[in-house]
Amino acid sequence: xxxxxxxxxxxxxxxxxxxxxxxxxxxxxxxxxxxxxxxxxxxxxxxxxxxxxxxxxxxxxxxxxxxxxxxxxxxxxxxxxxxxxxxxxxxxxxxxxxxxxxxxxxxxxxxxxxxxxxxxxxxxxxxxxxxxxxxxxxxxxxxxxxxxxxxxxxxxxxxxxxxxxxxxxxxxxxxxxxxxxxxxxxxxxxxxxxxxxxxxxxxxxxxxxxxxxxxxxxxxxxxxxxxxxxxxxxxxxxxxxxxxxxxxxxxxxxxxxxxxxxxxxxxxxxxxxxxxxxxxxxxxxxxxxxxxxxxxxxxxxxxxxxxxxxxxxxxxxxxxxxxxxxxxxxxxxxxxxxxxxxxxxxxxxxxxxxxxxxxxxxxxxxxxxxxxxxxxxxxxxxxxxxxxxxxxxxxxxxxxxxxxxxxxxxxxxxxxxxxxxxxxxxxxxxxxxxx
Amino acid sequence: xxxxxxxxxxxxxxxxxxxxxxxxxxxxxxxxxxxxxxxxxxxxxxxxxxxxxxxxxxxxxxxxxxxxxxxxxxxxxxxxxxxxxxxxxxxxxxxxxxxxxxxxxxxxxxxxxxxxxxxxxxxxxxxxxxxxxxxxxxxxxxxxxxxxxxxxxxxxxxxxxxxxxxxxxxxxxxxxxxxxxxxxxxxxxxxxxxxxxxxxxxxxxxxxxxxxxxxxxxxxxxxxxxxxxxxxxxxxxxxxxxxxxxxxxxxxxxxxxxxxxxxxxxxxxxxxxxxxxxxxxxxxxxxxxxxxxxxxxxxxxxxxxxxxxxxxxxxxxxxxxxxxxxxxxxxxxxxxxxxxxxxxxxxxxxxxxxxxxxxxxxxxxxxxxxxxxxxxxxxxxxxxxxxxxxxxxxxxxxxxxxxxxxxxxxxxxxxxxxxxxxx
Numbered sequence: 054x055x056x057x058x059x060x061x062x063x064x065x066x067x068x069x070x071x072x073x074x075x076x077x078x079x080x081x082x083x084x085x086x087x088x089x090x091x092x093x094x095x096x097x098x099x100x101x102x103x104x105x106x107x108x109x110x111x112x113x114x115x116x117x118x119x120x121x122x123x124x125x126x127x128x129x130x131x132x133x134x135x136x137x138x139x140x141x142x143x144x145x146x147x148x149x150x151x152x153x154x155x156x157x158x159x160x161x162x163x164x165x166x167x168x169x170x171x172x173x174x175x176x177x178x179x180x181x182x183x184x185x186x187x188x189x190x191x192x193x194x195x196x197x198x199x200x201x202x203x204x205x206x207x208x209x210x211x212x213x214x215x216x217x218x219x220x221x222x223x224x225x226x227x228x229x230x231x232x233x234x235x236x237x238x239x240x241x242x243x244x245x246x247x248x249x250x251x252x253x254x255x256x257x258x259x260x261x262x263x264x265x266x267x268x269x270x271x272x273x274x275x276x277x278x279x280x281x282x283x284x285x286x287x288x289x290x291x292x293x294x295x296x297x298x299x300x301x302x303x304x305x306x307x308x309x310x311x312x313x314x315x316x317x318x319x320x321x322x323x324x325x326x327x328x329x330x331x332x333x334x335x336x337x338x339x340x341x342x343x344x345x346x347x348x349x350x351x352x353x354x355x356x357x358x359x360x361x362x363x364x365x366x367x368x369x370x371x372x373x374x375x376x377x378x379x380x381x382x383x384x385x386x387x388x389x390x391x392x393x394x395x396x397x398x399x400x401x402x403x404x405x406x407x408x409x410x411x412x413x414x415x416x417x418x419x420x421x422x423x424x425x426x427x428x429x430x431x432x433x434x435x436x437x438x439x440x441x442x443x444x445x446x447x448x449x450x451x452x453x454x455x456x457x458x459x460x461x462x463x464x465x466x467x468x469x470x471x472x473x474x475x476x477x478x479x480x481x482x483x484x485x486x487x488x
Numbered sequence: 489x490x491x492x493x494x495x496x497x498x499x500x501x502x503x504x505x506x507x508x509x510x511x512x513x514x515x516x517x518x519x520x521x522x523x524x525x526x527x528x529x530x531x532x533x534x535x536x537x538x539x540x541x542x543x544x545x546x547x548x549x550x551x552x553x554x555x556x557x558x559x560x561x562x563x564x565x566x567x568x569x570x571x572x573x574x575x576x577x578x579x580x581x582x583x584x585x586x587x588x589x590x591x592x593x594x595x596x597x598x599x600x601x602x603x604x605x606x607x608x609x610x611x612x613x614x615x616x617x618x619x620x621x622x623x624x625x626x627x628x629x630x631x632x633x634x635x636x637x638x639x640x641x642x643x644x645x646x647x648x649x650x651x652x653x654x655x656x657x658x659x660x661x662x663x664x665x666x667x668x669x670x671x672x673x674x675x676x677x678x679x680x681x682x683x684x685x686x687x688x689x690x691x692x693x694x695x696x697x698x699x700x701x702x703x704x705x706x707x708x709x710x711x712x713x714x715x716x717x718x719x720x721x722x723x724x725x726x727x728x729x730x731x732x733x734x735x736x737x738x739x740x741x742x743x744x745x746x747x748x749x750x751x752x753x754x755x756x757x758x759x760x761x762x763x764x765x766x767x768x769x770x771x772x773x774x775x776x777x778x779x780x781x782x783x784x785x786x787x788x789x790x791x792x793x794x795x796x797x798x799x800x801x802x803x804x805x806x807x808x809x810x811x812x813x814x815x816x817x818x819x820x821x822x823x824x825x826x827x828x829x830x831x832x833x834x835x836x837x838x839x840x841x842x843x844x845x846x847x848x849x850x851x852x853x854x855x856x857x858x859x860x861x862x863x864x865x866x867x868x869x870x871x872x873x874x875x876x877x878x879x880x881x882x883x884x885x886x887x888x889x890x891x892x893x894x895x896x897x898x899x900x901x902x903x904x905x906x907x908x909x910x911x
Contacts, residue, residue: 097680097713098680098712098713100739101712101713101738101739213763214755214758214759214763215758215759215762215763215766217759218759218760264741265741265743265744266744267743267744267747267748267749267827268748268752270741270744270746271678271679271681271709271748272679273679274679274680274713275679337679338755338756338759338760339759339760340760341760418752418755419751419755
């Protein structure tokens with residue numbers, strides 16, 4: 054796994070360096086004073102008046118990453134030549150251990166049919182006394198006592214909209230002390246003083262994704278304020294200690310190969326890919342104060358999101374999520390699975406992008422936030438990214454999918470998830486399907 | 489059952505025509521016998537003008553009230569609301585209660601407004617009290633943001649002064665009439681941008697008042713960051729939210745069109761400000777819409793052949809107070825994005841289902857009380873008959889979506905209705 058991750062990183066870095074050479078733009082440069090002043094003035098509206106980005110392209114897109122994952126093979130594993138009913142017919146061919154439905158049911162016990170949920174039991178037909186009012190009351194109590202562990206347990210059943218911002222901050226241990234605000238201001242100063250090539254990539258990404266999104270276009274300027282600072286935040290390097298990935302290195306001009314002249318590039322070690330800004334966008338519905346928004350995003354990234362774009366064997370890692378998705382689908386919806394495979398529409402090719410983005414930009418925001426409640430609650434990405442939800446979506450649209458005859462048609466059936474209600478879908482798939 | 493509904497329109501918009509055709513209605517010209525005429529405001533003027541002597545028969549319905557301008561012209565709307573408030577005050581109604589500064593507690597929802605040139609001197613007096621304030625000049629009879637500008641100096645509106653040598657009979661005519669209102673220079677900003685709300689309200693009858701609110705309203709954002717700075721008073725991209733204006737801006741985006749659904753707004757406000765204040769805001773918005781309709785109800789020609797779908801424009805300030813900016817008789821049916829098209833198509837669909845029951849040839853003598861199932865995305869905003877009868881019939885309280893009038897309280901099993909906590 055590490056080897057695969059290593060060679061993937063080399064590829065990304067090479068791509069970045071060649072873009073750099075092609076466009077004759079340095080990876081980093083200090084801004085002249087005039088430019089610094091201008092940027093400072095424009096800090097709250099960087100979305101307008103952007104530079105010419107036409108020559109920039111994202112370093113990679115999720116589908117490029119998927120190709121790498123598909124080609125992962127364990128050289129020590131002997132599969133035997135004969136096909137049996139156990140043969141995994143999906144795209145991922147790495148034998149990682151993933152949970153099956155009984156194990157998932159146990160892990161996600163609070164999502165069971167007999168437990169109240171926000172996202173189901175707060176709909177108009179259900180009188181609020183049955184669940185919602187009591188749930189809100191408990192939430193307020195949890196906040197009053199500032200109990201982080203209780204908060205984490207609590208959001209497994211969903212968070213009331215009015216309490217969510219505080220609950221997430223409590224779970225992530227974000228408290229916005231003066232030193233945090235100072236730290237953010239320091240990052241902002243770094244942005245003003247130095248221009249990084251990566252900045253243009255961020256700009257481009259926001260313009261391609263969030264700016265065109267019905268829900269998030271309003272927050273475009275916040276995204277720059279968060280992501281430009283993020284790429285300069287060396288504290289993020291800390292997460293590489295538990296990440297199979299390593300931060301890319303670059304060398305001071307003329308000192309190639311000399312370790313003492315190596316720097317991490319970008320400073321936070323994370324090269325953004327197409328869609329990266331969508332990790333931040335939903336958070337803008339909760340936090341409108343830039344330094345708090347920043348802290349929350351950073352913490353979410355180093356706890357969860359990084360796993361979605363690095364190759365590792367971790368159960369919440371993207372490889373496991375893909376495998377989990379395929380296994381669930383193949384086991385519980387075999388007809389659908391085979392049919393789609395036959396017509397050249399491997400399900401993972403469609404659901405991969407949902408998982409890598411943690412469904413951001415694919416679900417309606419209120420549903421997405423209910424989903425992310427559960428990520429925080431269970432400290433695991435298995436619920437959303439890839440895993441169960443993706444499988445549940447396929448199950449839900451199974452009837453239509455059985456009738457399609459091409460990848461394009463399958464994509465069309467699954468193109469618009471904006472009307473889906475997340476929690477009922479999950480419950481049905483996990484708890485109501487006959488196993 | 490006698491035949492298909494015959495329709496005419498002078499507004500060539502696909503969202504209309506598609507709706508007529510899907511009902512199997514038959515298109516005719518206005519010189520033939522027609523049952524349903526979706527007309528522009530110019531046409532309604534002609535139809536109901538004294539000279540035309542038009543008599544509508546029982547099986548004919550039109551989409552405007554004859555004197556809708558009592559509500560939809562900026563100056564008349566303000567006049568009617570001022571009159572309504574004074575009347576309530578005279579009869580000692582608790583709704584007309586004022587605070588210690590003389591401001592209405594419940595009926596202060598229109599920014600201070602004067603007619604020009606008629607009230608010029610009154611305006612000057614008011615202006616001098618706070619000379620650093622900004623005012624917005626709007627022509628009474630125009631739409632789409634045309635002719636609007638902001639001022640912060642008296643010299644900028646010299647020509648509306650009654651004593652002005654440039655004034656003549658021409659400028660006294662209604663064509664030149666303007667209203668000047670105190671500009672709301674502290675709008676609620678989201679993402680640093682100003683926005684307003686467009687809400688659709690269907691009125692089927694004014695006496696008794698029966699009106700419906702479309703659940704799928706939207707916010708219209710400016711493409712440029714808001715600044716109250718005087719150097720940007722001329723920049724319409726900062727201040728005017730009309731799509732007709734914003735779509736010419738450099739940063740206009742054709743995918744989302746700068747629009748947010750009202751549900752997004754609700755989610756954002758609940759998440760960042762809390763549930764109670766958000767609920768209160770939306771209650772107030774419903775309240776001011778109903779009050780504006782009650783204000784004009786006595787002067788409206790409640791012609792039984794008419795219904796009307798209004799476009800209400802509301803601005804929320806940074807204290808979460810909603811302000812009624814204006815009411816449009818002919819809300820735009822142009823679609824600026826794909827979502828827009830779907831929304832407007834459904835809007836017309838639901839409107840027709842309520843106005844022309846069962847899609848059959850109408851009889852304007854019907855009681856205008858459609859069954860709940862046909863409301864679609866509309867919710868009852870206010871039903872005067874029900875409100876008056878509610879003491880007698882407790883059953884009605886438990887149906888979701890029904891508003892109960894000023895004396896009603898939130899019913900325990902009406903679930904998520906937000907229309908019931910009147911002051």
